[in-house]
Amino acid sequence: MTRPERVLIVGAGPVGLAAAVEFRRRGFHPRIVDAGGGSTDEAQSRALGILPTTLDILAASGITERLLAEGSRIENAEISLDGKRLFGISTKPARTRHNFILTLPQGRTERLMIEWLAARDIAVEWNTAFVSLADTHAPRVRLSNGETVGADLVLGADGVHSAVREDIGIPWNGEGYPAEFALADVVFESRIDAATARANLRTANGGAGGAVALLPLGETKGRYVGIAPSTAALLAGIEGIAAITWESRFSVSFRHAERLAKGRVFLAGDAAHVHSPVGGRGMNLGIWDAAWLAFLASEGRQSEYEMRRLPSVRRVLKDTRRMTDVIAAPPQRLLSVLRYVMPLATRLPFVRRMIAEQLLALDLPQPEWL
Template sequence: MTVTARRVLIAGAGPVGLAAAVEFRRRGFAPRIVDAGEGPTPEDQSRALGVLPRTLDILAASGISERLLAEGNRISRMAVADNGRPLFELSTAAGHTRHPFILVLPQGRTERLMIEWLAAHDVDVEWGVAFQTVADTHAPRVTLSTGETIPADIVVGADGAHSAVREDVGIPWSGAGYPAEFALADVVFDKPVDPAVGQIDLRSGSGDPGGAVAMLPLGARRGRYVGIAPSTEALIGDVPGIESVTWASRFHVSFRHAERMAKGRVFLAGDAAHVHSPVGGRGMNLGIWDAATLAFLASETRETEYEMRRLPSVRSVMEATRRGTDFIAAPPPAALLAMRYLMPLAAWTPWLRGRIADRILGLDLPQPEWL
């Protein structure tokens, strides 16, 4: 069976499903992508916005990285403070990549750039069409909300944390919610800020419940604040220089994962397979790496290797993200002392600078086989 003859159905047209469609299409498949929603993420809601270097490497072959780089903001330094008192600055310049920065672009723009690419390559997202059920995971026949039943050689569930694909094929969903509440706010500043510098403020005073607030510039006059806080006011109420808030949200997070990422010829990617807190900015990227790995393996008729190749990275990210979330929720006194006195030294130690930069940029995970 040739690559082009193999039928791929993708459920979910968020960043992960769209990336799956792009990667399958550029490798010679003719994927079909459906989504129960009416369109992509609204452009005024930034949502997932950090694009890591490996994601840029993956999407370079399609030409989408060039478009992302043309529109996104590049963050190459992180300034760390303790209750507003500057501690040290971390640079990503020593990262072992040709893109030693975090690219920041609202999720809605990332999605639209992929949708435009797909349309130019004869793949249109079918909005308002939901996955309903799949019969026989080893020879899938998918029924859609339109009443249509279609055969597929590969089914990709990229339909989020409440994945209908995962539930339909009976893959258990393990884990639990996290007790802390997060808040985020997209803001406009009254004066320009340095767009290359992100900020992390540890809120560790004795009268404070702990936590940390991060600010990621979207440009010289716009930025995203996110952190553990019960409200937008608690998150940014004391932050000077904010002219307006363009979007705000409060949310709880969970640390959950599918006990399997594949069942027969049905595969899970992104939030359908794993969810965790936004600490570290790995979520969307990890899902895109899932999608690209599956497309690569399928192009070599090796998709049965997908689960064993992705699970170690997924577990590693989830464990590291949980540790990071626990730290910012309730920083241990000894760790705070290390942040105040040892990290400034580490930031100036050459061999540590590269390791720190690689960790920030997500380069501490295995390199994709095909890059």
């Protein structure tokens, strides 16, 4: 393939916006449309965690500097079983300049990218939906405003119910998951350690079942999320909460598109893959998709996109499914490992580094241009 000139991005969530940023900084002038009326509500943002690879990717545009200025850094995690602390993990041994997880509401991340694009003559075209596409090898896209757009490259970043994916007939493989998730954004009565996340594994005899994790959002706010049938069950036994500012229940699936490309049409983010929030990979995986496509297109190598991304997608789905199964119904042997083996193993430097790099997803293939 030759380097594309006309780039159309469908979907202006964090993945579509990241694609627009990466294409723009590489000399393209992409067009980005979205069926919605605006960005994600900052008070109701489901995605929070920004991983080191994402920060490394967005550093070239200068967006990382703004993310770091506004977000909170998680550098430690404490693992508990039925409320009893077992061991701690630090991300500091990881071999990366950003050895932490940055937390920032998805809506704020989106707005920072929109501002960056606006300063470079790229405006999101809201209330403009993808309708259909003719000829994936010479795309002509019909939009809801009646316009037909010719493009050399079309990116479908339009979410789990992707109209682009459905229109070009790519199968959506996988299955739903029986457990329910709940989340609650809270304000605390007193200050908390903003640098430490906490995960409590609840067994049938010790609590409400499932698991609950706390992700700090500064010293007075945080998000509880986990496997639970309701917010009340999620927060059972937790003290020190002054107010709940947002709560939600949701189910999850483990699915991915059978193909990530068809002709000159490509898929990224939730349009290409979905899984549980365990591990905090979702938004990040999609942003990595977007950055890879922009890089490959800049070199006229966009035909390599699927083979570059699909193995990582399959691995993340496999890993997150296994982790979700574990916290939903932890086997007895794992409970023994957590109680007796991990407190000793985490004293070893190479184990601490390995765990830190897995926690930060640095065990996945890294972008070749970084």
